[in-house]
Amino acid sequence: MSAIFGVVYRNANASRNVDPATLQKMSTVLSHRGKNGEAYYLKKNIGLGACLWAETVFEQADSPIEYHFGERTLIVLLDGEIYNSQQLHEELDDLGLELQTDEDSELMAFLFAEYGLERMLPKIRGKFAAVIWDSSENAFYFVRDPLGQKPLYYYQDDEKFLFASEIKGILAHENIKREINPTAIEDYFIMGCVPGERSIYQKIRKVLHGSWMRFRLDSNGAVRPQGPFRYWKFIPHINENLEFADWTERIQNQLVDTITMMKGEMPGTGAFLSGGLDSSIVVAIQSRLGCEAIPTFSIGFKESDFNELKYAELISDRFGTDMFQEIVEPDAVEELKNLVECYDEPYSDPSALPMLLVSRLASHHVSIVFSGDGGDECFAGYARQIHDMKEDRIRRLLPSFLRKMIFGPLGAIYPKMDFMPRIFRLKTAFRNLSMSAEEAYANSLSFCRNPLRQKLLAPLYRTQDFVPSDIGKQFSDAFALAGGRDTLLGMQMAEISVALPEAMVKVDRASMMCGLEVRSPFLDTQVLDLAGQIPSEFKIREGLGKWILRKSFEPQFPIKMKSRPKQGFELPTDAWLRGPLKEIFREEVLGKNSRISRWVDINYAKKLYRDHAQGIGSYGGTLWSLLFLEKWAERWLD
Template identity: 40%
Template sequence: MCGIAGLIYADRDRPVDPVALKAMGDAIAHRGPDAEGFLVEPGVGLVHRRLSIIDLSGGDQPIGNEDGSVQVVFNGEIYNYRDIHRELEGRGHRFRTRSDTEVLVHLYEELGDRLVDRLRGMFAFALWDRPRGKLLLARDRLGIKPLYVYRDGEKVLFGSELKAILAHGPGLDIAVDPEALEDYLAFGFVPGPRSILKGIEKLPPAHVLEARTVPWGQHRRRYWALDFEPDDRPTPEQWQEAIRAKVDEAVRAHLVADVPVGAFLSGGLDSSVVVALGADGSPEPPRTFSIGFLEEAFSELPYARQVADRFGTRHSEQVVTPDAAELLDELAFYFDEPFADASAVPTFLVSRLARRGVKVVLSGDGGDEAFGGYARYRHDLREAAVRGMLPGWFRRSTLGPLARAWPKADWLPRPLRAKMALTNLALEPDRAYANSLSLCRPPLRRRLMARDLAAALGGHDPASAIRAPFAAAPAGDPLAAMLSADVAVILPDDFLVKVDRASMAHGLEVRPPLLDHELMELAARIPSRWKVRSGEGKWIFKRAFEDRLPSVAVHRRKQGFEIPVDDWLRGPLRALFESSVLDPRARVADLIDQPVAGRLFSHHCSGAGRHGNVLWSLLVLARWAARHLDPVGRSAPGMFTR
């Protein structure tokens, strides 16, 4: 795992400033503390920060082909690189390293930008083709590895993190994007391809971007999409056999490394399956790492210990306390964008814990999106069934006004929140699911924004991010539509961002075998009725592995990796919220309406309402603004440095 950055100019003769290029690499040095490498020539510059995992002595980058005319910097792992290596050697290509990176330049010589079709792994890379004056940027199918891009009429800048682009220096006209800010308030993160800063975008998953100097221009292309067409021919038993075989193959592929490999272990189904299969393939007891809480309702440590005992792992754990919120400023640095998924805190801590013992860990990310594990799927499937029985005119004319008039009661369990259910039933399916995903819903969302920023939004609708992937699923299959939306939006822009930034902050590589694209393709073909069955999520996945795991790992209620933000904001974080969010001198005052935020906070602290997730998002936004924005709300590049 590494960090990459660089640039290409429209003018092939324009010199590249090596000091600026080094600054871009230094900004992401935490991603690759073991080595740095550069390519500097007229019109183009590449920089690489290395975390040594494979070919420890020979894998420094950039790496070129035989004559050096094609060069690449790479972040990630290619799990089928040995097969590709043998094939290319058979075609006469000569290799000078044993690294997975070198296969990219030789595979490019054979296939051009179609090389991505052959890659099985997680990756973001930049490949410079000198004879053609072409820079190729690529990102893996699921978006496990990040890549930010800035483009204008004279240059393209790129980097694994936003801070690498900003470190290039002055001359970038960048300010907070009001639409991205509303997206953040809606979901707690900024869905791609936007970033929080107007002018910098994320290269979407499963895309390549080609930048050419003659004629100057860029072209972006999607090379893969997950097809949710179900296959009704196999029996459940046959699906279970196929799942077991593919998961086992994926875990074994993800264990390939020249350093020890450990695993995150929550005690839930997905991480337990990965640990079980990883233990089978390990010559010695693997290392496992868990995080828990003093609040027993949030802690899974007892379950993680049972799994660790079952498979004889060398287990380490840590308890998270409210003072962990002191990490907010550190998280603001590493995440670059405001990021309100509160599980970033325990993820950051478990990554720090794991890095003390290993350089690489496996995770259970992806199992819920592949096999239908989240509670919201079951709840929204019930809503979809009711919606399908009601005429559209009735939903719009009767349920819509009733939902708006119904009192808000966030303190009730979700099944009793009639306002939420009525709202969703009145909406079309894609908008209803976007509403289910939202932390902060209209009209509160726009009331929380500073008036000038809200006025600039026009007809912007954060739900539009959900619309296209939702519509890509087969008609009449609401679970497939929800999974499609999660794979396209929630997974790459929330969960995978969280894991990437939290782990790379400590120079730790996290590999998610359940996000192997071949496994995801297999899961997408399984009919929805075998994923959520009689109200039970991940039915087929549980049946595939229930004989391999402790019963508690398979059959207990799913528990999210959450922190008790409601209680913390009423107690140990109260003073921090007041000083960060409500102080008129705070930089966040340029982004939000502080009186509205103050009333919401008072309502929460009094116990009359429960607004913890929205208030946490405001606290994170405030700490981000304090670190990254100058007094007029623009990005201050120097503030993205340590």
């Protein structure tokens, strides 16, 4: 299954039967997630459904979602994959339990029946969003994988309770009020998305990653929510007793074991190959495990700063892959429409379009690809971490009051100099030095930083804080778990706990839109647990991140790969907003019929665009966020 959805009529409406046509509408808008059939369960006021990924489900099972254990019935809707299914099948076999199929949904049903939810979840390694209906409790259980690789949304009002893999599945139901959540607007300009449990809509919420919830149906038709309850958190336990060489061996062995588990007996898998370290490692291990040339998929833009194909070619040549590559010159306006259709919430991550394009390329050749997602978060590979560590050395030399006294005013008066070499671009550094480490890192992660954000947003949609209290608390909690002494570990905690689950949205939406499954070894919980034991001193050295990961696989790579800094997988937004997107931006975002004028100060947006067009400043990321929000409102609110 790759799309799940359901309807429960509640309260005074509980006597209403679910119309099969309602489920069909939800299925239709989610059909890109599973094109090989549908499965439904209808019983009075409850209607559940799934779009199926694999054709074999119907061949092997009488019902692809309904399982009986005596008088107890479990309905299991599962979007995703259980990678260690073979191990779990063997465990159940040892208990004398006989499963009829190899389907993960049946496996989850038996695990749930045997162990219960809380004992079951730590056993599973995979990516998944699941809804389990337990007739013995008259309750639903909702659960998402540890990193939120698979999505799950739900909606409640006085008459109905709905859930779906994507928001568009909920919106397919009649009479859904599309009321905007004011807090979500500022969230979007900070994180490039709407993070955590919120969505862009007031009454639609997400199940939190690494969590489960319980929804019990009372006899009077009420739906009682409980949770979320966290079953997994990234909590590092640094091990100071191992030498550098011991860690490199453990990293190699763990990644080989994880990729072997994920690959299983599945033939014909490929890999995204950006030319960066993480995807190159995945390809290297796949090549070691397989006999045939691996299909690899790479894209580049004609702009040289956004083209890493030469590095991808080096890796392809080294490991003898069957390389498929494209230098794309996309129709920027048309692809923007495709993105908005793909993401039914505002989502301005500049790597979203490259992910869609490379998924489209891969889907013509394979149905499953491996990716290097998560390597930067596990092993400290982001440039912002290197920069913030340099700032932190200065931060530790001065008391807080003195830093605020010196660097606060400097940050306020120092001009924005995006057009100058990095050594002169000190405005953000001065501001960061006036803050605590967690505040500074949250600011570094922000797509649109204050005070620019305060000036851009309409009064109702902004706070006076550099980072609003709830998002700021997530960063503070992450740094607190790191103990306050290890700043790099605090950054990694924030990346993995706060930012990474939101980055996974683009992987899921882009791949599912193209009918492609992506498997990400660095997101395996055992890889994360290992990374959480490695001392920070082994992660950044000589101005390079992921030092220990580089050293673990260095002998396998061409010499040019060894010391190359991270480039990134992004969109040339600066150039596009001065070129092919300038007219649509001026007409739709800045025009008199602008849909986002209720949320932003259009006059200030005009100033930003004018400065960007004239090269006075570089505001491509903020302007792209505005344009995406405008096109999203046109598609999903009009």
